[in-house]
Amino acid sequence: MSAAALVLAETGDRLTRAEFDIPENVAFAIIAGLMLFSAVKMVTTSNVVHAALYLVIVLAGVAALFILVGSDFVGATQILVYIGAIVVLFLFGIMLTRARLGDDETVESERRTMGVVVGLLLFVVMAFALIDGYENTEIVFSEPNPVAYEPQSHQIDDLPTPVVDALGIVGPSSDEVLIDTPEFESLPPELQRRVPGAEVFGNNKEIADSIFSQYIVAFEAVSVLLLAALIGAVVVARKE
């Protein structure tokens, strides 16, 4: 993996997210710490409503992480579906089952031991595998690529030097040049987005495209699944 990173690094003048490593790592640390704390509190607190609120923090943290790595769409979905719908469902569940607020339950030591042993064992195994497998592997963030561009003229002054060099433009800096579509496409992706007038999308279009092409069957299946779950849950949960 580091080999791949090297190759990417050699392509030269390229704004990668890696350059913002430090602020992002700080953000990550804060979010991760908050999530872990909330998660632990969630599974240990005796108050069910508090647990639901801690869950919200964890879910929000996950959404923040998604946005941090550039998956804006998934992050938005996470917030809408999880925090907007699922947590509300949980709250309804808590209310409908009239679980006592406060000292809801006590965890016997035997069960706690079982949980700790299994959980720790699982973590050791996972962590061992992950550290062994991905030690020192960096995520090399590439910019979201899809770029829309209409052919237009630019003042050479306005163009970034790498773009000028790459296209081999010569002339006085005040001249206007027309960059047409073939020329634009000949640029490497990281330069395309630096051409003025180029519109940059996230990967939303790609996600949408692949859901409706490669994963169309899964998508249809999920739609049936949601309907079936809806009908079934109504049958099971309703009073007779």
Added chain:
Amino acid sequence: MSLLVLAAESVPEVSFTRDANWFLENVWIVPLLPALSFLGILFFGKRLPRGGAELGIAALGLAFLFAVVANIAWFDHRDNYDYRDAEPATELDHSAGVGDTVLDIDGESDTVVLAAAEESEGGEEAHPAVAVLKGRTWFENGGVAFAVGTLLDGSSVMMLFVVTLISLLVHVYSTDYVKGDVRFTHFFAFLSLFSSSMLFFVLSRSTIQLITAWELVGVCSFVLIGHWWEEKPNSDAALKAFLTNRVGDIGLLVGMIILFFAAGNTFDIVTINEKAVAGEISQTALTWAAISLTAAVMSKSGQFILHTWLPDAMAGPTPVSALIHAATMVVAGVFMIARLYPVFYEGFGIADNSVNGLAVIGAVTVVFGGLLAFVQDDIKKVLAYSTVSQLGYMVLALGVGAYTAALFHLFTHAFFKAGLFLGSGSVAHSVHSFDMKKDMGGMRKFLPTPFITFLICSISLAGVFPLAGFWSKDEILVGTGGLGVGADKANGSYHLMLIMGLVGAALTGAYMTRCIYLTFFGEFRGHGHPHESGRAITVPLIILSVFAVGAGFLNLPPGFLAGSAEEPTGWQERFGHFVEPAAAYFPPIGHAVPSWGLAIIASIIGLAGPAVAYWYYFVKVDGLAKQTGEKLTELPNGITSRNAWAGAGHAVLVNKYYLDHLYNDVIVAGVKGPLARVAYWFNQNVLDGVVDGAADGAVRSGRFVYDNIDQKVVDGAVNGSGFLSSQSGQGLRRMQTGKVQQYAALLFAGATILAGIFIVVI
């Protein structure tokens, strides 16, 4: 041996023809007839006047007639078939090896006769040996053709005769024996299916067919042993029989699968055999296949240590026992070895070995079964252990390479053992019990016909010259090639097997003498008035005893009465000639030359057993019984108390009896006085001790083996493993607590531990 191989190679090995006798080609009708009668009885039996029995008898009768004709046709085929006349089947693929061609690719049914030349050792004219193969591709799967059809050669045509005859007689006998039974119709239906399965078995062409038939035989025996299932011991016995057989079935399955791959993806028995003979299958594969198949034989043919189901299976109706022990079921194992003989022959290295699994198991079973028969009070159990012992002879014979002898013993044993079982059934039928000690005794007065036939069959079983059992047993003993007997030692020298065989012979006579005494002599100890059986019972008995007397003459040893060992004539070796395939699918076994010396020694040893038993039961026990007027079945005290009795009661009582005779002798022929006195002294001081000791010792060792090894160790192990698995099942069951979170813990922990192991190890 190598001469044979060379000779076989020097002539065209294979030729094909299409002109076998109609009866040999269409022999599939034989199993079909009882199968049809099974269906007929099942569906219409209850509406027929005789509850379906007539259907079964008619079907078996027809099958029997067919079998007789087929046997005659086989004689002709075997002797007169000349491969030179055979037209090559041009439309068949010549590139295929022997037997391959019978997998009719086009699905049409052809008859292919397979021949290879045999050059007898005397250098006389070659006898072509042929097997009539007929088949149809059942289906093809993954390039492998599953063929079904008939493989008819001497051994299977002989089995057809035996199975149909015994089954016919059993059917007839059963009309009386199970008369009035609640499941009369059901009984006959399964009797027919049982026969059909066995016939299907002996004709099987492919190993798949063989396994199917083998299992069918097992299922039928399960149903029939458990015929009176309302009583728990009966259904227990049926269950045990089935389960024990199942253990062996796995061996069969594994063995057949090994052979399937080893022989190049084929189920065809002839092809497998040929490749085994030709050395095209690796020795390892053959050995493992032979071992697996031996496990199957052990369970099916009641070999030590998987024999325990056989005595229990006596819970079934007596005709079923007769059928199981004589013609079907238990001989299936022996026949299977014969069918795949090259596999065993090469796999165990029978030719150049002196100890192999098959021979050892057989020898142990001979002695072990014989000893156990001593201490049974149930007449059918005596016979059951006797069967175990006799099956041991057959397996032993196959284990030492005496192929013909094994099949010959199977053949003769079928008649006298069926006769014995049916005879015991007729006795038991009249006293409503199988217990010899409690409910029998003196039966000869009430049941003269069963008595005579039982006696004849017993003598035959004991191997007394010149009844059937003598010839077959003698042939086995010669075949061992042990201690220098049998001039041609092509199959190795099995000294131990010879000795065990001789011991077994002595035991056989002894326990049968005991059985006859307890059943037919002495005072009647039962209740009521036993009555002679009806014709349906006595006629089969008479027919079987005729065979028990005469069947042995079918295979007189060469040089007997006429001719010489080199040039057998007439009836000599007729049977061997009949059953032994001399073809590329049969190993080049050597033939032992019979020895007069061994025959005499064996006869003496074989008679010594009954003599001792005779002395013990007929002379001493009977004498004591007459003396005291009690109904004795054993001496009240054996050798253990002999010292204390030396000058007292027992001795006095017995001696007095003899003194009378001696005094008479002295008076009538005074000159014999001194001689008699010497004889008397010898009798009193030497013979008596030896005889008493031998009889008592045999009984005691039998009892010991029965109590400690058979019942405790073997049976205990069989039952114990069931108990153990049941107990561990109980333990595992506790894991299932019903608590969902413990299940979840098991799930996560299971995944984690598995993952952990794989991460670390791989």
Added chain:
Amino acid sequence: MMLNQFLLLAAALFCIGVYGVLTRRNGVLVLMSVELILNAVNINLVAFGAFRDNVMGDVFAVFVIAVAAAEVGVGLALVLLMYRNRRSIDFTEVDALKG
């Protein structure tokens, strides 16, 4: 950023979820713990998606979210039914079937 930052965080969340699943008696809390586990998976998927620079991870995560919603709905219906039948949502009491 290191890939393992995300993966180890996800592993920890996963194990905390497992702990919750194994120890909580309240049915709703068990279901919440399941959500923790599923979110751990989603972090993995999205992190790998960024690492592999393709959208399959993101798409997978979206599907997981959708399915998780259905699962929660069904799970809460079952818990509700349990409450109606037993007046309790304590999972440790559910052990009539065993052996």
Added chain:
Amino acid sequence: MSALLAQVVPFERPPIDWHAVAPELVLLGFGALLTTIDVVLLERGRKFTAPLAGVALLATMIPIITLAVDGADRTLFNGAYVVDNFALIMKAVFLLSGYVVVLLSTNYIAEGDYWENEYYGMLISSILGMVVMASARDLITIFVALELLSIPAYLMATWRKRDLKSNEAGLKYYLMGVFASAVMLYGMSLLYGESGTTILADIGPVLGAQADSSTITSLAIVFVVAGFAFKVSAVPFHTWAPDTYEGAPTPVTAFLAVASKAAGFVALVQLIFVGFWGRGDVYEPLMWVLAAASMTVGNLIALRQTNMVRLMAYSGIASAGYIMAPLAVAGVSADVADEALRAVVTYLVIYAAMNLGVFAVIMAVARKTRSAEITSYAGLFGYAPGLTIAMTVFLMSLAGIPPLGGWWAKFAVFKALASANTAWGWALAVVAAVNSVIALYYYLSVLRTMWADEAPDGDVAPIRVPAALVTALALTGIATLAFGVYPPLVNDVADVSLLGVGG
């Protein structure tokens, strides 16, 4: 790089082979029709639903047959969805066993006054999930198909709402199912991370080219397999099965025991033969352990069962072991892989017939005795000889007695194990052999109770079996016999291979 094209090329629907997805569409259409009838006609629609569900499943067979006749393998959506022989056969198994389940349910659900329309809606959704699963060759599609077939099944297991046991059955099934799919998802995420793709055919070569010591791949394979081992109820992921089988409505139990289990195996087979191909060093020992443990534990616990349905659950766990066994040697060579695949398919087809048959008898008997305790079967022969004989045939077939279908299934497994000719293969064959003896014991005990014991309370009133159940019994009985007597029926269809074997 494809991103570049995306900027100029607007979204275009990928070409869809409508014939290939016709079975799913037909089933989906009927499912929609069923729901619409429910919404429009309300209670008046009740009498249509069961027949309509049956028709839906049979009608879906039509495109499957046309596809089979056509014979061409079809690959859709970059390999995410494949219609090959294997997929078609398994779809047919799902649909036909689904049809038998409809037959089993007809009277049960109607007489119990359960939510009939919704019940068949659930059933059809679940079967749709299975049908999708048979073609899914992509992690996301497999995951979604798994959930689509599972979630309605969770609900069906709890369908007898007021019954505490049914409630418990559904709850346990649901919880264990969710945990298992969470573990599986974690494994899938690692698979995606290792290979960068979700298409199985692309994952295969990546994993195959790895060094032998890739810990991530080992972890991923174990976790993914664990998820499906749950579905097929393999030890130690089997704990839900006995409880759920016992508590769930009996037709649902039959559905779980046959169709749902088969779906798990379909996924497992696809993953192993396409995705994990080349990593035999991981999945072979894993399958070995699971198979041996399932056979042994399942059979041993079955010895101590007193309830027929629980007995069938443990017997099903043991069967899962048999079906997994060939997978433990699948990686030896391409020939062995073919043999193993055939063995799995053969076993699944035959198992469906005989197991559904057993449940049909259980349901018929329960109509009179209202119980599934083995003791309540005592003396059955006396008053229901037909059912007794049918049960005998099915149980003997399960025990592997020729010439019944089950024997061929076992034979195929042994043959596959032997064809590998490795020490581990033989060892597993021995384990399987010992187990088949143990299994015979408890099947025979049941038979003895039926044939030999006295009916409890001397109640020998005959059982009236409704027509739908008779049909189900006849179908499964004929199939069980026919597969045994004329094995080409199953052998020919089982002669399949998977697209993409060998990477």
